[in-house]
Amino acid sequence: MSEETMKDAEKVAKQVGHTLRRIRKERNISLQELAEFTEVSKLTLGKIERGEANPSLTVIWKIANGLSIPISTLLAETQQVAISRKNEGNKVLSTNEELMLEPMFTNAGYGSIETHRAFLKPGGEYYADAHQAGVIEYVTVMEGSVMVQVKNEFYELNTYDSIKFSADQEHGYLNRNSTPAVLHFVMIYTKS
Incomplete structure (x- = not known):
């Protein structure tokens, strides 16, 4: 993996972790309950929330499906006007x-x-x-x-x-x- 790809992966991991924790807190769901909804282990979910794990696309889909949200909710960056350029967004x-x-x-x-x-x-x-x-x-x-x-x-x-x-x-x-x-x-x- 190139240095740029590793930086992108870290950025995605932090974004997903921050958003996941926010949604879990908003819904008053424990990590154990989230693990049961998503079929992703509690340990993995905890690492994701702390930005210590870079979840694969499969894991992100499991989380989104378990929470009944679009995967883009987990990956969203807040901006008023956005241009999506190849290789510049989350990957x-x-x-x-x-x-x-x-x-x-x-x-x-x-x-x-x-x-x-x-x-x-x-x-x-x-x-x-x-x-x-x-x-x-x-x-x-x-x-x-x-x-x-x-x-x-x-x-x-x-x-x-x-x-x-x-x-x-x-x-x-x-x-x-x-x-x-x-x-x-x-x-x-x-x-x-």
């Missing part, structure tokens, strides 16, 4: 480091929509657990091509192709090419 890596997600235009509240830029390495795969009920996912391939798996069905998407599906089921992204794929995600939260 979250999947556990296997095949997918890098950059949240875009997040807000500090519990918004009902969020957008992300994602970069899937050549030959890379990323599988997501089911998100919370009511999440609709829209994905557009901006560069390259990917296979999108929703349950047991596969859909081939090329540059500028888009797909929409209920994200409260297992799904994944596969880049079978020798070049990176760039994806644009829009998540709509239809239930609060």
